[in-house]
Amino acid sequence: MKHLFIINPAAGKGKNLKLIPIIEEIFKNKEDKYFIEITKCAGHATEIAKSYSQKGDYRIYSVGGDGTLNEVLNGMVNSSSSLAVIPCGTGNDFIKSIYNFSKNYKIEDLLMKIINGKEKFIDLCTFNYRYFINIASVGFDAEVAYNAIKVKKFPCVGGMLAYIIGIIITVFKYNSYKLKINIDEKVLELDGLLAAIANGRYYGGGIFVAPKARIDDGLFSICAIEKVSRLKILALFPKVIKGTHEDIKEVSFYQGSKVRIESDKPVAFNIDGEITKGKIAEFKIIKNGIKIIYP
Missing domain, CATH: 3.40.50.10330 (Probable inorganic polyphosphate/atp-NAD kinase; domain 1)
Structure with a gap:
């Protein structure tokens, strides 16, 4: 070997x-x-x-x-x-x-x-023409990730602390987007705060955004959150961090193997921590697309 x-x-x-x-x-x-x-x-x-x-x-x-x-x-x-x-x-x-x-x-x-460790096949994901393995997201949390990357440059700031600081910075300047989300044959239209397209369960230094996601079931777990007030954002994210946000009325979960998102204006996308901007994104899952080593 x-x-x-x-x-x-x-x-x-x-x-x-x-x-x-x-x-x-x-x-x-x-x-x-x-x-x-x-x-x-x-x-x-x-x-x-x-x-x-x-x-x-x-x-x-x-x-x-x-x-x-x-x-x-x-x-x-x-x-x-x-x-x-x-x-x-x-x-x-x-x-x-x-x-x-x-x-x-x-x-x-x-x-x-x-x-x-032992080898095992898990699912592989695509964002337009790039591959990813964990979570892609659009909207507020992508802006948070962008701001968190900037504050990580300061000494002793990383992981969850950087993400929390990123949330605070983003709250004061973020506007929602009109999103059209196609999940397989289902179509959603919402004034969106964010949407997370998850293969894995965690992002942002331990944010438990997709508690039901599985990396080997051939499906995305999609978390969509509608626009809320700035004050409610600060109350919402502690629940997202813990993975207890399912009971919030603005939060919905879906499953699917293909997702297409269209925005009315350029919006930030976060792909495994890499930030890009655009108006249209397509996500696909490739079942058993990569071998990974389990400890």
């Missing part, structure tokens, strides 16, 4: 590099071949994953945050390689859908469990 570790030194404020001697020690007495590559710029993880996966089958380890994971994913899709997640970023949201992950974990222990 061949192992490729793609390490983003910018994620986790540079702590990821301390894993290199640990990886070397683990493989010292193993016959398996391993390779360590360190990313140098945005998009480099995609290039590395693509280069290796075109040459053969690897276990490809994304060592960083959810942004690094998305880059690695987009480099290795349509190959026979398998994907492993070493959570070393500030959010580490996707792995929470496959592993009972806590803030008190020891990365060395988890690293060994993943190296010795």
